[in-house]
Every structure is written in structure tokens, then in C-alpha cells.
Amino acid sequence: MSTKRATKNPTKKASTAEVTGCLIIIGNEILSGRTQDTNLTYLAEALNELGVKMVEARVIPDQEQTIVNTVNECRRKFDYVFTTGGIGPTHDDITADCIALAFGVELIMHPDVIAMLQQREAPPEVMESRLRMARVPKGASLIENPTGGPPGFQIENVFVMAGVPLVMQGMVAGFTRERIKGGAPIRSRSVAAYLSEGEVARPLEEIQSRYPELDLGSYPFYRQDGYGTSLVMRGTDEALLDKMLSEVHAMILAMGGEPITED
Amino acid sequence: MSTKRATKNPTKKASTAEVTGCLIIIGNEILSGRTQDTNLTYLAEALNELGVKMVEARVIPDQEQTIVNTVNECRRKFDYVFTTGGIGPTHDDITADCIALAFGVELIMHPDVIAMLQQREAPPEVMESRLRMARVPKGASLIENPTGGPPGFQIENVFVMAGVPLVMQGMVAGFTRERIKGGAPIRSRSVAAYLSEGEVARPLEEIQSRYPELDLGSYPFYRQDGYGTSLVMRGTDEALLDKMLSEVHAMILAMGGEPITED
Numbered sequence: 001m002s003t004k005r006a007t008k009n010p011t012k013k014a015s016t017a018e019v020t021g022c023l024i025i026i027g028n029e030i031l032s033g034r035t036q037d038t039n040l041t042y043l044a045e046a047l048n049e050l051g052v053k054m055v056e057a058r059v060i061p062d063q064e065q066t067i068v069n070t071v072n073e074c075r076r077k078f079d080y081v082f083t084t085g086g087i088g089p090t091h092d093d094i095t096a097d098c099i100a101l102a103f104g105v106e107l108i109m110h111p112d113v114i115a116m117l118q119q120r121e122a123p124p125e126v127m128e129s130r131l132r133m134a135r136v137p138k139g140a141s142l143i144e145n146p147t148g149g150p151p152g153f154q155i156e157n158v159f160v161m162a163g164v165p166l167v168m169q170g171m172v173a174g175f176t177r178e179r180i181k182g183g184a185p186i187r188s189r190s191v192a193a194y195l196s197e198g199e200v201a202r203p204l205e206e207i208q209s210r211y212p213e214l215d216l217g218s219y220p221f222y223r224q225d226g227y228g229t230s231l232v233m234r235g236t237d238e239a240l241l242d243k244m245l246s247e248v249h250a251m252i253l254a255m256g257g258e259p260i261t262e263d
Numbered sequence: 264m265s266t267k268r269a270t271k272n273p274t275k276k277a278s279t280a281e282v283t284g285c286l287i288i289i290g291n292e293i294l295s296g297r298t299q300d301t302n303l304t305y306l307a308e309a310l311n312e313l314g315v316k317m318v319e320a321r322v323i324p325d326q327e328q329t330i331v332n333t334v335n336e337c338r339r340k341f342d343y344v345f346t347t348g349g350i351g352p353t354h355d356d357i358t359a360d361c362i363a364l365a366f367g368v369e370l371i372m373h374p375d376v377i378a379m380l381q382q383r384e385a386p387p388e389v390m391e392s393r394l395r396m397a398r399v400p401k402g403a404s405l406i407e408n409p410t411g412g413p414p415g416f417q418i419e420n421v422f423v424m425a426g427v428p429l430v431m432q433g434m435v436a437g438f439t440r441e442r443i444k445g446g447a448p449i450r451s452r453s454v455a456a457y458l459s460e461g462e463v464a465r466p467l468e469e470i471q472s473r474y475p476e477l478d479l480g481s482y483p484f485y486r487q488d489g490y491g492t493s494l495v496m497r498g499t500d501e502a503l504l505d506k507m508l509s510e511v512h513a514m515i516l517a518m519g520g521e522p523i524t525e526d
Contacts, residue, residue, distance in 0.1 A: 043296075056329075127461075201354060
């Protein structure tokens with residue numbers, strides 16, 4: 001709920017300067033409610049550091065046409081696209097196939113991954129299933145998996161990663177600014193007060209209007225000791241963020257509240 | 264990672280009989296990584312009971328055009344669309360405005376909500392902000408908010424709810440089969456084993472092929488005492504689910520594993 005979005009004249013400059021990212025979460029287990037996704041939050045925070053603003057995320061089922069269409073729509077719409085899920089050894093792990101279809105390239109067996117997968121002995125049937133994880137679209141580069149499992153891969157602006165959080169986090173940890181060319185890191189400041197959103201709405205709007213480069217959001221909370229609002233400022237200019245934070249502090253005091261520091 | 268999706272001849276009957284749902288999560292705080300969404304999981308489980316299959320979810324920022332376009336695309340594509348977030352009192356809570364735009368109807372001040380909001384005294388400026396929460400698209404019906412706050416609303420097949428989990432959960436708890444006309448409840452069976460996905464891949468595929476009406480997913484896990492795979496069966500036919508579960512049990516034993524009961 002960013003008041004910036006409500007300002008009548010959002011600074012075009014700021015928005016065009018943004019490097020955008022999108023996460024496609026592939027997996028019926030997320031849509032069925034069985035599994036709570038945590039990859040979006042983790043990736044978003046990593047992208048903030050890399051100066052990439054996550055501007056959309058989608059959760060889609062393990063269906064070929066849906067995956068192909070979603071990847072093709074998103075890779076043209078956003079600077080970077082990340083996917084999680086569907087790169088395991090079972091016959092239903094179809095992400096690699098779908099990415100190859102989306103880019104119109106063939107799937108190849110990557111020699112480095114084959115060698116890695118063959119290090120551990122297995123019966124022929126098991127090895128055959130395991131080797132499915134060596135399939136990558138032609139022209140893709142690998143994304144290292146520090147947990148010891150098979151790697152993910154990158155093709156153009158699309159990064160394909162595992163869905164298991166520990167594995168996905170290991171892959172994201174290896175992202176460098178050489179590989180992902182973002183802007184300045186996206187920073188935030190946060191302060192809370194036991195004031196309702198209704199009470200701070202008007203003064204917040206006034207503060208936001210003076211800082212079009214920053215994004216000021218208000219988020220209500222309900223705690224045992226009462227309800228209040230968290231005020232979060234986001235942007236790339238640290239000095240400006242500190243200036244806005246001090247204005248929000250002053251506003252809270254002026255409204256008879258007490259600023260509560262948050263991180 | 265549903266092996267059903269990989270079977271060559273998915274039963275058209277089953278898929279056309281499905282009542283589909285989509286969740287649109289509106290909020291920069293989710294995309295920035297500040298807030299971990301839990302509404303998707305909660306709604307998905309509630310929809311399973313109502314016989315509505317969640318087939319897509321999107322997380323989008325608080326931007327008018329993005330919200331309008333996403334709502335219009337999804338309400339035509341899915342039987343039911345649910346939104347969370349952006350219905351508070353601050354000037355940036357623009358969901359109601361965007362839904363009205365998407366449906367091409369005007370926003371009205373709902374008398375019942377006005378009366379409710381005016382019960383609690385407030386200075387004129389605060390009341391003015393608070394009354395923003397009485398704005399609903401013309402023709403919408405209200406969604407009760409048992410937490411005492413302002414209600415959500417429904418217009419055609421779109422249900423607009425708060426983003427705060429406790430409030431959203433209270434609204435979802437009020438959904439009835441009169442209001443949401445789903446199919447048979449979607450049930451699941453689950454069993455785990457300390458076998459790798461590679462080991463169970465082939466036999467799983469064989470079992471799935473005999474149960475086209477059911478959805479068999481495999482999900483690897485890594486625990487201190489070793490790694491293994493959870494096998495989850497989903498569908499509406501309880502007898503068939505039990506039959507498939509017993510086959511998966513037998514398969515695990517045949518592979519030298521030990522079935523571990525899961526819920």
C-alpha cells in the first residue's frame with residue numbers, strides 16, 4: 001500500500017531507471033496450500049541488494065502450456081525472470097522442457113552435470129531418472145548449486161532454480177553483479193507507532209508528495225498491547241531516506257504518538 | 264510437481280469439471296520481501312473444502328493499471344477471483360477504485376459501512392480518511408468482517424478482501440457454498456519415505472498412469488536424519504485416494520523403504 005502509487009505525478013525518471021524482476025513459482029504444492037512458499041521473500045531481499053526491483057510474482061501449476069506462456073510473457077515484460085520448482089528427477093519435473101519450448105531451442109544433456117550425477121552409484125533405472133537433471137536448454141549456462149545437488153541454469157534473462165528453499169537460497173547466494181546487472185541497492189527505513197492508518201493518512205500523503213523518488217508505505221498491525229501502523233520508506237538514496245524518516249518521526253510526535261524503531 | 268501433468272492423456276472430463284480459483288495479492292510489501300504472505304496457503308485450504316481448485320496466484324504492486332489489467336484478465340480466465348490488500352483508509356489503498364474501473368462501474372459510499380465507521384468518534388480529518396473504507400463499486404455485495412473492521416466486497420466473480428491475515432481469514436471463514444459454488448471437496452493423502460525422488464520416479468509414474476483422475480506429486484525433503492520424498496495424492500474421490508495410497512505404500516515397501524504416515 002504505497003502512497004507513492006497514489007501521487008498524481010509519479011516521477012517517470014525513477015520508474016524508467018528501475019531494473020525489474022519477476023519470480024515464477026512453479027508447483028501444484030504451493031497452489032494446493034500444502035507448502036508455504038518462502039522463496040519469494042528470500043529472493044526479493046537478495047534482489048534489493050542487487051538493485052533489482054521485484055515487480056511481480058506468479059504461482060502456476062506444473063502444466064506445460066501454462067509454464068511456456070507465462071515464461072514467454074514475463075521474459076519480454078521484465079528485465080530478469082526467475083523460476084523456482086520442477087527441476088527434479090521425476091517425469092513430472094518439466095520446467096527444463098518448458099523453458100526450451102519457450103525459447104524454441106532443443107534440450108541437451110550437459111556433460112558437466114552428467115559427470116556430477118554419475119559420481120554417485122545407482123541402479124540403471126534410478127540413474128536414468130537422475131540423469132533427467134542433466135537436461136538443459138541449448139545455450140544455457142549453469143547456476144551453481146552449493147548444496148551438492150544438480151545445478152540450475154540461466155538462458156538469456158531467465159534464471160531457473162530449484163524449489164526446495166535451502167537449494168534455491170544456495171543458488172541465489174551465488175548471484176553476482178556481473179551476472180545480474182541491477183541498479184543501486186534498494187534500501188528501506190521503517191518506524192512504527194500506535195496510531196491508526198486513518199490518523200496518519202493525511203500527513204503521510206503530504207510527506208510522500210515531497211519525496212516522489214521514494215516509496216512510502218503504511219501497514220496496520222494488531223498486537224496484544226494495541227493496534228498501530230508501520231511506516232516503511234524504500235528507495236536507493238540513503239540520505240533522502242534518512243531525511244524522510246526524520247519527517248515521519250516528527251509527524252508521529254505531532255500526532256501525539258511515539259515513534260517505535262523497526263528494522 | 265504433479266506426475267498427472269506429465270501423463271500423455273490427461274482426462275479432459277476431470278479438468279473441465281473443475282471449478283477454478285485465482286488469488287491476486289496486491290501489495291508492494293510482499294514484493295519487497297518485507298512481508299511474508301500467508302494468505303495464499305490459507306485461502307487454498309479453504310477453497311479445497313469448497314471444491315474450488317486454486318490454479319494461479321499473482322503478486323502485484325499497488326499500481327492502478329497493473330491492478331485493473333490483472334483483475335480483468337483473471338476474472339475472465341477463472342471461475343472465481345480473490346484479491347487481498349489495498350482496502351485500508353490511506354490514499355494509496357486503491358483496490359476499490361481499481362475494481363470499479365475494471366468493471367466499468369462507479370464507486371459509491373455504502374450506507375451500511377458509513378454507519379459502521381461513524382460509530383467510533385474521530386476528528387473530521389481522521390473520519391474523512393476512515394470513510395474511504397465505505398467506498399465500494401456499484402452493484403457489489405459486502406463480505407462480512409467478523410474482526411469488527413470494515414467489510415470486503417464481492418462483485419460478480421471477484422471477492423475483494425483485506426490483506427491483514429487475521430482479517431482476511433475472518434472474511435474467508437464466512438464463505439458459504441451458496442456464495443461460492445464449488446465442486447466436491449478436494450481431499451489429499453500423503454505418505455513419506457527415506458527414498459530419493461530418483462528411486463521412486465519410475466514406479467510413481469506407473470501408479471499415476473493408472474489413476475488419471477488423481478494428482479500424484481512427489482516432494483523431496485532434507486532432514487537431519489536423512490533425505491527422502493513425500494508423496495501426495497489429491498482428488499475428490501476418497502475411495503480412489505485410499506486405493507492409490509495403498510499402492511504407493513506397497514511401492515515404498517517394494518523399493519526397500521518404510522512408509523511414514525503424514526497428514
